[in-house]
Amino acid sequence: MLYQQIDMELAEREAWALRRQKGIPNNRRLFVLACMDERLPVEEALGIRLGDAHVYRNAGGLVTDDVIRSAMLTTNFFGTKEIIVVNHTECGMMTATGEFLTNALREKGIDPDSVAIDPALPELKLPPGVFPKWIRMFSDVDEICLKQVELLRNCPLIPADVQIHGYVWEVESMRLRRPGVRLAEKVNTAKAMGAKG
């Protein structure tokens, strides 16, 4: 009977729309931490689809208190069992130092030491002089990727059995790599290729 087919489809739709209150996790039980860069197609890069993952993105793809908050929620309360970090080459976070940017803001008339860094949570304050560090500029994408994985693995707010790995997205080749494994450095010269003789 047709009504039975329809009822099954309606049940699926309801399970989709009421996932959180029914306690259904995302399809891959996955949390992604990635940079907000416009050249990083997160789903395509990882080979995932709508429904598969909670995708956190910020400037740099860096561990912050907001990342910890979001990862704590999904791993403790929404069934997530795996975390993947994706940083990328030519990140805007490598274009200047925190001090340089802080000075630039000062020149615009902003006082970094008195400005509210979180307008929704005034209780969250930075000690004087920490503002440049808070911007979290970095200098090496492979190192920073390994560092984020380490930070998450050691965080007590994330259950110890969550699997955590990191990758680097190359905007120059639009492909993924393991941190530190730069194919482009092994292909241009005989020396890099380990020529014989």
Place this chain on the structure above:
Amino acid sequence: MLYQQIDMELAEREAWALRRQKGIPNNRRLFVLACMDERLPVEEALGIRLGDAHVYRNAGGLVTDDVIRSAMLTTNFFGTKEIIVVNHTECGMMTATGEFLTNALREKGIDPDSVAIDPALPELKLPPGVFPKWIRMFSDVDEICLKQVELLRNCPLIPADVQIHGYVWEVESMRLRRPGVRLAEKVNTAKAMGAKG
């Protein structure tokens, strides 16, 4: 000559891969703040494509210090002129209160008042008892959307001429709405439709 065609394509590729150091903004000069929920296809929902926007996503699509940091960077230093906030119905942030979750963590042996909320920036600390608020659970998606827009509009770290608007993604219809404009409430009864007579 073919070499001229090839050189033009190579220049385009270089402009893509070196966008940040060449000072090229994203295509739509856009920053998006959206929830990390797996049912929210950000690009499809907004009708944008790879290269168009910096996409920030966290639990709830809420303004945090990380959002301020990321938005500050893109609007002050990377040429962004517009911000769009996307919250969504049936958000996990409406499934419990902050206190309820804090207690649940305590039962797992975690002390919310002593745990480091930002392992990468130890200087960032919460006063005792603020942890439940820091989780940022909320109770009404339309209100919370309007609130985020207001928070961003009033933030001194974001230039005043940046255009800021918010929308709600309906997971039940997989469509966007303006906050507070719920079509589903205007269509079920004669009264809701403003029947004549």
Place this chain on the structure above:
Amino acid sequence: MLYQQIDMELAEREAWALRRQKGIPNNRRLFVLACMDERLPVEEALGIRLGDAHVYRNAGGLVTDDVIRSAMLTTNFFGTKEIIVVNHTECGMMTATGEFLTNALREKGIDPDSVAIDPALPELKLPPGVFPKWIRMFSDVDEICLKQVELLRNCPLIPADVQIHGYVWEVESMRLRRPGVRLAEKVNTAKAMGAKG
């Protein structure tokens, strides 16, 4: 031999064109009662195809004597075993009361009590004053859907073993729902979601 293949195809074509005189039922042995609204794609909504069902549509998707006539014919004489009713949100039948519309007709110079409601069957007459009720305006789509199912289930002109169910098509989401099961009411607030704590 090719002629055998051709003869088989011709037999299929003949069975299609002479279905009624050969006593072949529709593919799903199904009768659908649906509203005539232009936003209701009946086949797509139910997941059916050409040849699958007898599809009755009128203003509202309401049980009338014409519905009874049509359903009586298909269930008693053409092999139909299932009935599905489809009403829809934002139906024109909820835009006014029958009295309001009757008055509007009167203002156009039409006398509802004397006009022939069925020019092909003059024997079919309404008692005075029943015209507004005959228009069959209604006030709640979920209730009206349940009501139509009940009317059909109790009708002696329809065999008792015919399976009868009803659904509501949401024009705001272009999806089907069970009458009374409105997902859109369970997703906007923590309270509606049954938040813990």
Place this chain on the structure above:
Amino acid sequence: MLYQQIDMELAEREAWALRRQKGIPNNRRLFVLACMDERLPVEEALGIRLGDAHVYRNAGGLVTDDVIRSAMLTTNFFGTKEIIVVNHTECGMMTATGEFLTNALREKGIDPDSVAIDPALPELKLPPGVFPKWIRMFSDVDEICLKQVELLRNCPLIPADVQIHGYVWEVESMRLRRPGVRLAEKVNTAKAMGAKG
């Protein structure tokens, strides 16, 4: 700015979902009266699409009081300006006489003179003996099509300026024809083709 594009799309969606209360007619300002037969793909036959027409369908595609009710509503209150009738060959309404079917029901234990023909509107009653006529069996599809057009054109409940035409759908060729214009009768013999000499 992107928000302007999104707002325009949301306005279109709202206009779709709230068509009736906003007084927006269907796209072609069209009402279709067609048979409920499973071999009649109404939209394809007429070359119309979702949103284009109010589509009324019953057993036979015949004018009844329900048709008058539905057509009255759409032409007087929903902006419709054109009516198209579609009957079809090999219609189930030509498989027997009304008397034959009435007797068949009697043999099943149903008393046609006492049964309620409209369970939702008990005021609607048939005089004794009219039941067979009420079933509306017919004997010639071309004649019946012309007749329905005439009935609608003369109905005072339908505004005089509404354009009304009728067509016959051939299930044997899956194509439309004008009533009375049967190509298949002009192609099989020299005589039918008006051979010279």
Place this chain on the structure above:
Amino acid sequence: MLYQQIDMELAEREAWALRRQKGIPNNRRLFVLACMDERLPVEEALGIRLGDAHVYRNAGGLVTDDVIRSAMLTTNFFGTKEIIVVNHTECGMMTATGEFLTNALREKGIDPDSVAIDPALPELKLPPGVFPKWIRMFSDVDEICLKQVELLRNCPLIPADVQIHGYVWEVESMRLRRPGVRLAEKVNTAKAMGAKG
């Protein structure tokens, strides 16, 4: 090894190009006799493809000495085992009588009794007065189809075990039928449908 794959493909190509000298029959061992009319898509009508059949076509799809010659060759020497005849409705051969056309030629200055009917084979001559019959105009497509099948079945130049059948292509429905089986005559009236009662 790749060369083995290539050699197999080359062998197939050779078998295609040298079919006749290698004694390879057509794929379906089929000979088709069809009308040359532009509205008759022979392959599509029969569901056959390139390589499947020897397709003979002339004015009318009629048995002539050229048909006998061609059918004799393919059935006796090229491996053909089946013949299918396809005539069609609204054939030009039903637009006039042979006498009418002969007179029309005479008016153009042509003497039918002296003109060479076969410029390549002068030995082939018509007795005086037979020209109109030679044009082979006919008056009923179903009859003519049956007749061609009979002529071929009785022809001593075609082996007795060849299967021979005929069909009529309806240009009005673009479908095939068996000769004499006109669906269009069984669908327009209750009488034609064999109505009960």
Place this chain on the structure above:
Amino acid sequence: MLYQQIDMELAEREAWALRRQKGIPNNRRLFVLACMDERLPVEEALGIRLGDAHVYRNAGGLVTDDVIRSAMLTTNFFGTKEIIVVNHTECGMMTATGEFLTNALREKGIDPDSVAIDPALPELKLPPGVFPKWIRMFSDVDEICLKQVELLRNCPLIPADVQIHGYVWEVESMRLRRPGVRLAEKVNTAKAMGAKG
């Protein structure tokens, strides 16, 4: 209004189905004479489509009295203005002599001098001994193609202003050529290419 669109489409359909009695020629006013070989896709070879041409096909694509009959009809009475002949390489008509085949028939018990060559027109008779010539075997495809064009151009039953040309289809390359223009003979050796020096 929709009915106007529909009426236009119905008029087109009628013009298609009643082409001959309405005196409408085929789309390209074209008659094709081609071989019946299964490797010759006539429409594809000439770049024509359904409705474009009257397509005559027989064993060899040779001028016979049936060709003259068919071409006479289409050029004098159906509006045709152009004739194209298509013969092809590796034709079965080059696999033996007429004498060889006649003897083969004799061995099967058939007397070529007494058999009826046209069962539908007994008046058409061959003088004794002409049977082998009547089979029309040939020995050179380029010559035979030019010959057919010549025969048609000189035929008084075809109007003098009809344009007549011939081509050869190469089954080995599945392409067309002008008769006598064999590219394959100009490409294999320096001598054939007219090498310099």
Place this chain on the structure above:
Amino acid sequence: MLYQQIDMELAEREAWALRRQKGIPNNRRLFVLACMDERLPVEEALGIRLGDAHVYRNAGGLVTDDVIRSAMLTTNFFGTKEIIVVNHTECGMMTATGEFLTNALREKGIDPDSVAIDPALPELKLPPGVFPKWIRMFSDVDEICLKQVELLRNCPLIPADVQIHGYVWEVESMRLRRPGVRLAEKVNTAKAMGAKG
């Protein structure tokens, strides 16, 4: 876990990019020697794809010292086990003699006996008068193809177990053939087809 899928894909990418230093042969362990002509689609002609073969192409598809060098490298050091030679009809190498071209160069002011034939390897010199032969013009494509296969089979720098075959690409039919097997010569006349009788 997703990271395992990603790691597998990264390993594949690395194996692709570092094929030579990892000692991975091409997919088919194949070396192709083909002409550089713009009408020869090597991959399509052989039915191979990216990654399948080392493809050597020069003027003529002829064995030279550069071919020996390249074939020596791939068969001795890169794992190749098969060689296929592809020459083609209408090759530019058949348009003139070496002497004719040498004279043409002389007329442009070039002295063939003193010019460096290999600017990268001055040690490679031609004895006087050998320049015309060095250009390697040829006169028969089938012969030249067989000759190249023979040269390669006898070359001591290529391992004896390498399989070596040659084919000719016909630009006139855009198909491959075995050297010496010219279908186009077997299809035009009864004699070429070996007609009986």
Place this chain on the structure above:
Amino acid sequence: MLYQQIDMELAEREAWALRRQKGIPNNRRLFVLACMDERLPVEEALGIRLGDAHVYRNAGGLVTDDVIRSAMLTTNFFGTKEIIVVNHTECGMMTATGEFLTNALREKGIDPDSVAIDPALPELKLPPGVFPKWIRMFSDVDEICLKQVELLRNCPLIPADVQIHGYVWEVESMRLRRPGVRLAEKVNTAKAMGAKG
């Protein structure tokens, strides 16, 4: 008339098949020198199609006497006006030194000083000890690319007005680059990106 269309198409086909003897150059008047590597899709890399270019490929994409021969022919006699060189990263030519490979051959029993390097042209001989250099192994792909362009630009056998450029294909990104312009070296660290402050 159709025959005119067909004749035009036949003329095009003839111009394709007889390009060299008619003196028609390739479509882009282009000669490509590329490596034979299986990971280099020459046409796709350059954005060219069948018919566009003479494509020379050898081990390394290096200038040899065979390259000079082929380029001399196409630029002096076949109308070519542009040359593009394509080398690629991770080339097999960077996996060892010529000496290493020569020794490896010696170990297989081959005497490099006595073996014929060109079996088709015995006059072409290497002085003793030059064999390792003749293998043409190289050590830097960007340098080698620039070098090949220089060698060709200075070659007197190639007309001075021919435009000559070179590119490097990156197998790790499957994209082209200008020699020496390695995007991958500018994107991994703040220092490489020229970070401010």
